[in-house]
Amino acid sequence: MKHWRSLIPLVLFAGLAYFLMQGLGLKPSELPSPLIGQAAPAFNLPILGQPGKTLASSELKGKVWLLNVWGSWCPSCKVEHPFLNQLAADKSILLVGLNWRDRDEAAQQWLADFGNPYTVSVTDPGPTAIDYGVYGAPETFVIDSKGIVRDKVIGVVDATVIEKRLKPLLQQLNNEAKS
């Protein structure tokens, strides 16, 4: 009778320690996107470097695509850029750039300097990024063939994210699209 009672504090401590340990692994700066599982907000934006032409999100229906938010003013985007170039080596991947709060000349210079991984880039003065709940560049959305947002990577897409997160998901979504 007395024995199990003396264990109570230990069990309580273990429980508390477990929950506090969980807290250490959280990244409070990464907000969970309420958009995951929802339809990707529609847009119709001018294409970067092709004056007068626009891209509507509806044109991408039926395709699995990535939307990468970037800007030439964004230092983390510079870190991310070589990885995107690597990703784009696979021509089957449809990577749409959302050039956010940038000047067209600066953006085009950036692509000329560091290479252009994007299938197409559109320019956004702000409202579309707000619709997507963007709060910092870079951010990358994975959108399936039905136009549903399936994942959102906040921060730099690096080799690990590409191999462990994006490629398996793209594979799965492409299979879903075919079936």
Add this chain to the structure above:
Amino acid sequence: MKTWLLIGLSLLSFVCLGDAETEARFKRLTEQLRCVVCQNQNLADSNAELAIDLKNQIRTQIAAGKTDEAIEAFLVSRYGEFVLYQPKKSGKTLLLWLIPLAILLIIFIIWLLTAKQKVATTTKQDTTRLAAAKAQLNRDN
């Protein structure tokens, strides 16, 4: 001339009053909404570019006659409930409100049970002691 001036003035004050009300609403809203870029600041205090975009967005929506709830819902649907400094008392946050109450209730029940037990044992002790005392009294007499 005087009447016109009066009418003009009253119109002006009306416009100013209307503005003050909008301004108060804007202030209240932006003070209750979190800036997602610098997360320990509210929108009102933040000068981050996105915060300015969002503040402009809120101004436009107020001007368009949207209610406070609609504006909050607009932001929550994009950035999540995290943007509200006072999250709604439902869904995930309900647990936060209920757990302390549940713990309080459990402690109360435990206290009630042990207190009952204590009373029972002390009463038992008292009756035996009383009996012993009575016996001793009888013996002494």
